[in-house]
Amino acid sequence: MPPASLRQRFSASTKRQLVEVATREFAEHGYRGTSLDAVVTGAEVTKGALYHHFSGKQALFEAVFTRVEHDATRRIRDDMAGVEDPWEKALTGLRAFLAVVQEPTYQRVVIQDGPAILGYERFREQEERTSFALVHDVVVTVLEASTDELDDAMRQTFSQIFFGAISAAGESVTTASDPAAAVRRIEAAIGFILTGLRALSDQGIALTDPG
Template identity: 60%
Template structure:
């Protein structure tokens, strides 16, 4: 059982992240000060430094919370779908709903890459939304006659994840996020439908060796 002091410490940390998330969402990283965060949480700056090394560290905590909330929403939306294609569509729709949230737009899309740096940002993504995309892609492609190895499955995942990340970014910065999300859903849905049709028509699976031979004959 956690002690009263530990519970108080946990409560203080949650309050700091609550306030930080709200301020980063409303004002962005650059315009949010540590003074504003501690004032909003009604704690001392010393209490903040007990939990976080500085502004970037508390931003990362807010980032992780927003990403985790988005990932949970996508996972919840895909639960119960036995048909992998319906699961993919539900996951895409949930992702596009997540990127329209003000916190996701500001903290993850707008500020995340510059504050965390490219490598750290990608690490965070791969631990959260990437894992969901990988699960969906593997569900779709392993429920077929194709016998793809892990390297090719990973390639498909990275292609779809890259497309969704870029499309999600365009939705997040759009003046009309709802309309942008509908365009993305229609476009990626069209690609998924094309892939489904290829599989149903018995198309051969992608083969790097065949591609190499065709390239060498050009």
């Protein structure tokens, strides 16, 4: 019998391979059009190996969803890294997000199938750990550049509002007949809002907490 560490590496490699193949299958065929037989064939493993790692198709989909979300969030953060100005950082993050939502894998797995397959509560839990956490970080950075008079509850409120707007924007890109035009409109609209907030800040008009 191979050493435990070798077995663990082999097991981890098998799991990664299953998720990689499943990502391609779910992206191309959607959840309902994907079979576990196709996944194990593509991964060159047995169905028993799949069930060793995942309880079933939905659990495998959730692993794919998590991977796609984490990859997207990492790429957006990478694009923002090194941008010092908080307002420009927010715009850079917006542009990176709008690039992500035009990708077929993200559209199919996260936007189209995610809510229906995971269910609303589970979908939101996943979003809060990835996309919302990213939006919250950016919004807090922008708000701190504008005022120090807002408490955590107001920062959370701003984050929820912007996250809702950005999520809706992502969905609208997916369904648009001209995605490129939709992206330009969204970038202009949210850019206008950020420019307005920055102008108020530059004029010394601070956001205040209503109490």
